Amino acid sequence: MITRKTPLACDVLVAGGGIAGLMAAIAAAEEGASVILAEKANTRRSGSGATGNDHILCYIPEVHGEDPAEWLAEAEASQIGGYNDMDMFRFYVTQIFDRVKQWDSWGIPMRPHGDWEFNGHAKPDHMRIWLKYAGQNQKPILTREALRRGVTILNRTPFHEIVTNRRGEAIGGVCVDLNGEAPAMQVISARSVVLATGHTSRLYTPKTPAWMFNTANCPACSGAGRAAAYRAGARMVNMDLPMHHAGPKYFTRCGKATWIGVYSGLDGKPIGPFVTKPTKELGDLTGDIWMGMFAQKYKAGEPVFMNCRGIAEEDLDYMRWGLSNEGNTGLLDHMEEEGIDLHRHMVEFHQYEPILIGRGIDANVRCETTVPGLYAASEELGNFRADMGGAAVFGYESGRQAALSARTRTEEDAAAAGTVEQCAGLYSAILDREAGPGAPDWREINTAVQQIMTEYCALEVRSERLLSVGLQYIQRIQQKAEQMACTDCHTFMRCLEARDLAQVAELVIRCARERRETRGKHNRVDYTFTNPMNNDKFVTIRQEDGRPVTGWRSKNK
Amino acid sequence: MPPVIDKTKCTGCRTCAAICPLDVFGRQSAGIRVPEIRYPDECWHCNACVLDCPAQAIRLRFPVPTMLLYTDAPAISDG
Numbered sequence: 001m002i003t004r005k006t007p008l009a010c011d012v013l014v015a016g017g018g019i020a021g022l023m024a025a026i027a028a029a030e031e032g033a034s035v036i037l038a039e040k041a042n043t044r045r046s047g048s049g050a051t052g053n054d055h056i057l058c059y060i061p062e063v064h065g066e067d068p069a070e071w072l073a074e075a076e077a078s079q080i081g082g083y084n085d086m087d088m089f090r091f092y093v094t095q096i097f098d099r100v101k102q103w104d105s106w107g108i109p110m111r112p113h114g115d116w117e118f119n120g121h122a123k124p125d126h127m128r129i130w131l132k133y134a135g136q137n138q139k140p141i142l143t144r145e146a147l148r149r150g151v152t153i154l155n156r157t158p159f160h161e162i163v164t165n166r167r168g169e170a171i172g173g174v175c176v177d178l179n180g181e182a183p184a185m186q187v188i189s190a191r192s193v194v195l196a197t198g199h200t201s202r203l204y205t206p207k208t209p210a211w212m213f214n215t216a217n218c219p220a221c222s223g224a225g226r227a228a229a230y231r232a233g234a235r236m237v238n239m240d241l242p243m244h245h246a247g248p249k250y251f252t253r254c255g256k257a258t259w260i261g262v263y264s265g266l267d268g269k270p271i272g273p274f275v276t277k278p279t280k281e282l283g284d285l286t287g288d289i290w291m292g293m294f295a296q297k298y299k300a301g302e303p304v305f306m307n308c309r310g311i312a313e314e315d316l317d318y319m320r321w322g323l324s325n326e327g328n329t330g331l332l333d334h335m336e337e338e339g340i341d342l343h344r345h346m347v348e349f350h351q352y353e354p355i356l357i358g359r360g361i362d363a364n365v366r367c368e369t370t371v372p373g374l375y376a377a378s379e380e381l382g383n384f385r386a387d388m389g390g391a392a393v394f395g396y397e398s399g400r401q402a403a404l405s406a407r408t409r410t411e412e413d414a415a416a417a418g419t420v421e422q423c424a425g426l427y428s429a430i431l432d433r434e435a436g437p438g439a440p441d442w443r444e445i446n447t448a449v450q451q452i453m454t455e456y457c458a459l460e461v462r463s464e465r466l467l468s469v470g471l472q473y474i475q476r477i478q479q480k481a482e483q484m485a486c487t488d489c490h491t492f493m494r495c496l497e498a499r500d501l502a503q504v505a506e507l508v509i510r511c512a513r514e515r516r517e518t519r520g521k522h523n524r525v526d527y528t529f530t531n532p533m534n535n536d537k538f539v540t541i542r543q544e545d546g547r548p549v550t551g552w553r554s555k556n557k
Numbered sequence: 558m559p560p561v562i563d564k565t566k567c568t569g570c571r572t573c574a575a576i577c578p579l580d581v582f583g584r585q586s587a588g589i590r591v592p593e594i595r596y597p598d599e600c601w602h603c604n605a606c607v608l609d610c611p612a613q614a615i616r617l618r619f620p621v622p623t624m625l626l627y628t629d630a631p632a633i634s635d636g
Binding site for chain 2: 041042044045046047050051136156178181208210211212213214215218219220248249250251252253262264266267268269270276277278305307308309310327329330331333334335338340342343344345346347348488489490493
């Protein structure tokens with residue numbers, strides 16, 4: 001039986017304490033709201049920004065000119081573009097420099113070398129839009145700023161469920177306190193709820209199947225916000241469109257643009273058209289623009305390498321500095337231990353498994369979802385993506401808007417809602433079931449989801465037949481997930497994650513069935529053409545009367 | 558398989574266990590100085606424990622299947 005903690009109440013409940021969640025909490029507190037932030041791990045080092053980031057998508061008028069049109073075109077044509085609502089992007093342009101200056105004033109070095117410095121992810125003779133910065137300690141700094149503003153941070157307290165009232169409005173959330181010997185249910189009443197649980201990892205089999213947590217983005221981000229939003233009736237968008245990162249093969253990390261080199265074959269010949277020597281200002285954009293490069297070259301029998309041969313010593317130092325701020329000090333340590341010298345060695349790169357980023361909850365420019373009182377920030381969003389900058393801008397804005405709307409809403413007792421009893425029943429069942437060979441553990445469920453997604457909702461091959469049978473398989477896994485057992489707080493948390501992953505997997509498959517065309521990496525072998533009627537149209541899914549309903553909506557231009 | 562704690566340097570402050578984003582350390586038993594690592598195969602290689610250890614007592618050992626693949630780099634040439 002799950003233990004129940006005394007319910008808490010606040011104006012704004014923030015689910016997730018990554019960059020976006022901390023920014024949301026900071027902004028809400030600045031608006032005078034009482035704020036509780038529920039974090040799965042510890043906000044000092046959690047989420048995809050845990051140990052840093054070294055570049056952020058930024059528009060600065062004095063650098064890029066007063067008219068942001070060229071900047072916007074460059075950004076929308078980049079690897080983060082294509083499926084963004086442009087009203088979100090135009091708002092981003094008006095905000096990002098303020099957020100960057102705010103971070104700089106708090107002690108995150110945003111111009112560590114003096115001037116604003118834009119390098120990497122860049123085309124020759126084009127505007128450079130990624131600001132280099134030193135973000136290794138961004139999480140402890142943002143945590144300090146949140147605490148200074150009176151935010152209550154509940155560490156080791158993952159958010160699990162949104163509580164709604166009879167009118168379908170969000171009135172709080174159910175979290176699980178993992179600080180004790182056994183999990184305890186923590187209900188929090190709130191006038192507004194902000195979801196900021198990040199992207200979704202662990203949905204597909206990783207490059208190292210036996211090492212499930214070897215993922216580019218933080219593997220603790222397992223779709224809690226998306227799954228809870230869907231269950232609460234929120235509309236999701238763009239879940240059908242696959243996206244994947246690339247980087248060192250098997251040593252899975254983000255930050256390919258921090259490398260200063262040229263993608264080359266074993267013979268040293270550049271593979272892309274952009275650069276012929278290591279260039280600090282540009283990097284090599286080939287891996288961004290030609291997302292299928294690694295897989296296609298592999299099928300042609302050619303491994304692809306990041307070749308830094310000929311790099312200037314000062315540029316190599318700059319790259320090491322970048323990697324150390326990009327959360328890649330572990331990678332640097334590994335290279336040193338292995339004796340890898342980038343003056344004479346090159347490292348093989350490959351594409352990683354798909355993740356959900358810029359595919360998720362549908363929200364407007366005020367970060368309002370289709371559920372009143374429910375807000376979504378940054379990587380939860382399905383209609384905008386700018387990674388770290390998105391977390392800064394839409395984290396902050398979601399918190400601000402949630403605080404403003406909280407003033408107009410009355411507090412309701414979330415603990416009295418039926419959802420809470422359903423959660424208690426679920427938690428007790430997982431806890432009370434005997435762990436061992438008689439019941440599946442979380443890892444079985446997670447692995448099973450990954451297998452089905454990798455083969456039946458794949459990057460390479462999608463079809464009605466594969467997707468429809470894949471949906472049946474995922475639903476069967478969901479039934480088996482209802483029999484999971486845990487051994488302690490840690491595996492209890494993983495059980496809830498596995499459940500959410502199975503839920504999110506179903507949504508991805510349903511949306512992939514809806515898009516009967518090939519577009520980007522959504523490769524329908526039964527509809528091999530790109531249908532111009534679907535240009536600038538997004539697939540949506542929401543739950544109505546307990547049933548999933550897919551649909552379409554136009555991109556906001 | 559990471560992290561690896563040098564028992565002679567560890568002061569038992571448990572910062573590593575408190576800040577790990579993946580809860581690799583799990584629940585710590587009372588009365589034990591050097592943190593236990595209950596879930597080593599859930600490490601994300603983020604290096605938070607290495608960076609934040611005040612005694613610099615931690616290093617990561619990367620599992621062999623995650624090793625970087627490298628070879629000699631030829632000169633970059635379009636020819």
